[in-house]
Amino acid sequence: MTTSTNPQDSRRLPLRRPPYDDATRKTIENTAFRGLSPLNLRLSMAHHPLLASRFQAIAHAVLFEAEVALRPKEIAIIRTTARAGAEYPWGMHVEIYGERCNLDRAMADELAEAADWQALSDPRWTDEDRLMVRLADELHERANVSDETWSELNAKWPQNQVIELVFACGVYRLASYYTNTTAVPLEDGQAHFPEGHRKG
Template structure:
């Protein structure tokens, strides 16, 4: 397995059998997003705990897949995270987003979006800028999804904000064939 996952981490990564098995699970669930796991495995204890938490959004989340990908892609765009953007363009298309919608996620102009999509994208913007949704935004999320999914939406944006910080800081490389530059709108 190629171990050139992060250009700022210079140590060789020696994976025990259990970590190789966990890496196989990440590959299966995400369809090839292994470099994020390879970066995390430089801290094996943290990686095991994190991967269980991080993968749960994709495997066990209550948000509709399309809405989940809107949140993740908007967060990746805001954080200028090429790794997350490339991974989730693919996942967003599989979840029902169109190429045009994915391009428009990068624009601050929310005109042309369906009302609920615009509200979701604006909520991500507010949350990442202020660490708090407005009363109206929280009420809209709760009304639309229920409290459980509203909590998940906020945690999802926060989770990908945190992950983008790690991936950007370590310069984690995008897997070959998944390059999808972030169009700046």
């Protein structure tokens, strides 16, 4: 196994260090982000370049090619990763996308801490926002949604965008599994869970 003395390294799966073959280098350098970027995730997944490239492709489709609007998608992702106790993807999405979709830190923290959609107390939450929390929670708890939730989703978004929202939750559930299990170290500059929130 590759070893590292990086003080920010994982306590489980060390970040991949040089030398890199061409396939590994490609997965590490493959990013659409400018500024804060999930480098530690790429360095961790570089231990398996094939799966890394496939994961990057589906995550890219969800983040950059989906037709559904940014705010509902990000609420679904942020709630999914919070429920999974996955601070790495939660904090990256809060930091990178929160301001872009009018989610300030208090709202992001409430997405992490609220018991359910009915417990969201900020008056700025819309019915659509609450539906995204319901979607994420039901998928987290049952790997399914109720008929009522399904009907409401399809009343608000076209079918392809409902599929995109389900995929957003699923892809970031996988990201939560991976970052929790391999203990991917947090990036400098990313947001942190509210004090006391379960960390994986």
